[in-house]
Amino acid sequence: MIRGNIALERAERFETPYEISKNKLMEAAQKALDKLERDIPKWENNFALDYSINFKYPQGINNHWECGMHTGLYWLAYEMSGNKKFRNVAEKHMPTYRERFDKKVELNDHDVGFVYIPSCIAAYKITGEEKYRQLALDVADYYYHAGYSKKGGFILRDWDCEDMVGACRTMMDTLMNAPFLFWAGIESGKQEYIDAALSQNRTTEKYLIRKDGSSYHHYQFDVETHKPLYGLTWQGASNESCWSRGHAWGVYGFPIAYGYSKEEYLINLHRDVTYYMLNKLPEDFIPHWDYIYAGSNEQPRDSSAGAISVCGMREMCRHLSDDEPQKKIFESASAKMLEAIIDNCTGDIGKEYDGLIYHVTHALPQGLGIDECAIYGDYFYLEALMRFINPTWKGYW
Numbered sequence: 001m002i003r004g005n006i007a008l009e010r011a012e013r014f015e016t017p018y019e020i021s022k023n024k025l026m027e028a029a030q031k032a033l034d035k036l037e038r039d040i041p042k043w044e045n046n047f048a049l050d051y052s053i054n055f056k057y058p059q060g061i062n063n064h065w066e067c068g069m070h071t072g073l074y075w076l077a078y079e080m081s082g083n084k085k086f087r088n089v090a091e092k093h094m095p096t097y098r099e100r101f102d103k104k105v106e107l108n109d110h111d112v113g114f115v116y117i118p119s120c121i122a123a124y125k126i127t128g129e130e131k132y133r134q135l136a137l138d139v140a141d142y143y144y145h146a147g148y149s150k151k152g153g154f155i156l157r158d159w160d161c162e163d164m165v166g167a168c169r170t171m172m173d174t175l176m177n178a179p180f181l182f183w184a185g186i187e188s189g190k191q192e193y194i195d196a197a198l199s200q201n202r203t204t205e206k207y208l209i210r211k212d213g214s215s216y217h218h219y220q221f222d223v224e225t226h227k228p229l230y231g232l233t234w235q236g237a238s239n240e241s242c243w244s245r246g247h248a249w250g251v252y253g254f255p256i257a258y259g260y261s262k263e264e265y266l267i268n269l270h271r272d273v274t275y276y277m278l279n280k281l282p283e284d285f286i287p288h289w290d291y292i293y294a295g296s297n298e299q300p301r302d303s304s305a306g307a308i309s310v311c312g313m314r315e316m317c318r319h320l321s322d323d324e325p326q327k328k329i330f331e332s333a334s335a336k337m338l339e340a341i342i343d344n345c346t347g348d349i350g351k352e353y354d355g356l357i358y359h360v361t362h363a364l365p366q367g368l369g370i371d372e373c374a375i376y377g378d379y380f381y382l383e384a385l386m387r388f389i390n391p392t393w394k395g396y397w
């Protein structure tokens, strides 16, 4: 399919260079760090479960896809501040990742990268300790062998699952897991991991990204042949709509894949999915939970989709030369979107909330975490702040 032909609507919103003031960024970061430090006793031996209930995070063990981002928050906070208390929490979490892998606790789906990239790869990048590198490589090898369908060219939604129809799908979310295989391929020299990550991106481009730059959340493949069948959704409003967080995984996942592969098609593809997202943004720059509701005043927002998209645009800007027209658009749009989250999702709401940001919607069709906080929203918000404060920050993905 020809890519790179989605026009930016209301371009005047993003054409003029825009910056968040240094003071505002530093204050937002300090506020986030203060809150994380204050809550250390609650989380040093625990994990926050996915999304808040009445703005409180339930406590649990390391058995969800979001756990990696809870540990990643502390690695990020440590890198941002140099405060060893944050590093201590991350290091206290780390043995649970070995245990989780040894017992294969909830590691039978596409989201294994979410668990091990911001925890284990981050730990290795920061400490240089071989045990973290080895663990990440062991898990990546398992992920490749258990999860990758060579004949289909995609990572399965899950395996060990009785319902093979549910298993034999791939998803937008998986784009943020594919970097696990890129990283492991480079570290180990195993080209098959890299080929799998490349295929995951190509398959997503081919079947999940529509002509207008929007995305299906899931794509169904035939159980026997792994041939493509049809697009559908899980967390979106309908099969033909565009779930905003799923789409955000593309706004961030494609630039990461470009960083590893330098495959040119990813540049135009990324511009299309990002312009689609920008065209759907409301006047306050906080995405609705599904882009089908652009223009609605009633539908909940998903600030996590905003934070992830900010990280994605900033990541792509690293790879674009100054004469690529979308670079200036991404710089100004990402600043406006991050500022909107600071202004509208971190203030006083008259009660305590556990997260760093609110107005996150986890899974509306399932009735879960609607207009609440979520640990991955916190993580990508802090990562977005990090990317603005320290543009040379190397990243974990």
Ligand code: GLY
Pocket: 065, 111, 173, 245, 246
């Ligand atoms: N599995 C990733 C998400 O729900 O966004």
